[in-house]
Amino acid sequence: PPKKIRKIDEGGVKRAPDGIIRFEIDKISTLYEHRKRAPNIEVRGLEWKALVDLDDEVEVMIHCTNEQTTPFSISMNTEFILVHPDNNNNNIIVEDSHIITDFDNGNSGWKLVDWKDLVDCKKGFIKNDTITIEIRFRIFEMRGIKFLPRFNFTDADDPLHDITFIIEGEKVYANKAILAAHSPYFKAMFYRNFAEKNKD
Structure with missing residues (x-):
């Protein structure tokens, strides 16, 4: 069954995500660079970035680019998904409600799966030497950001x-x-x- 951590409220991401970052990481079998960056997207007037650390475990981070120097906070619900290429029912999903601030903007990561489980052929997350990661997020409140x-x-x-x-x-x-x-x-x-x- 899919892995779910910290179930969020019913009105969370599934209702209407503001942003979706989906990207593929290829050449998993010969991977030498352990940090991968997703293409940036713009949501609610801010640029959003995602990073994936691939070491002993697969860890995902998300943060926004806010060039203002004043304190700010963004309350949001997020789903971090390791997409199963053949069966979405086997996706690994980590759900969380969290706040991004000027003090901690994307420095925290969410663990998706251990590396040994990722490369386990029986689990089937790698197809054509590639994995797919998707991040869906919904913003509830933004404070301290001037547009x-x-x-x-x-x-x-x-x-x-x-x-x-x-x-x-x-x-x-x-x-x-x-x-x-x-x-x-x-x-x-x-x-x-x-x-x-x-x-x-």
Whole structure:
């Protein structure tokens, strides 16, 4: 039967995962690099990374990339899954409710299986010298994270745009106030009077 640890509440990941990271690790029989990184994904405006340690046991870690220096916390439910290639009923699933913080952002790992069990032919987790790991997570609460608004600089119809630049033949639409807030150069260009401003 599938292995389950720390059963989470019924409204957990299964209801609607916010993010799914699924990746394959190949050449298991000749593996010399014991840490593998999954492709990054973006969820709720943050970039999420997953690492797998392959040593005496298979351990999975997940963390988010938050460049802000202020304290933050993310409450989430997560399923770490070692996918059985032939029968999903034999998947190994570790479920957990946990909090990621600025102090401990992905430094903790969740054990999926011992290495000896992973490479056991009778268990059948390795197919074509490859294993598949999937991470499903659902975010319940985010604190201390500020998101800057995102703008589509190619959309001429966005009501926020009030100026157009032509850069290498391409039109780029922007907002004067936002540019001025981030650049003294644009602030001077748009809001100060100087002799060159009105020259053709």
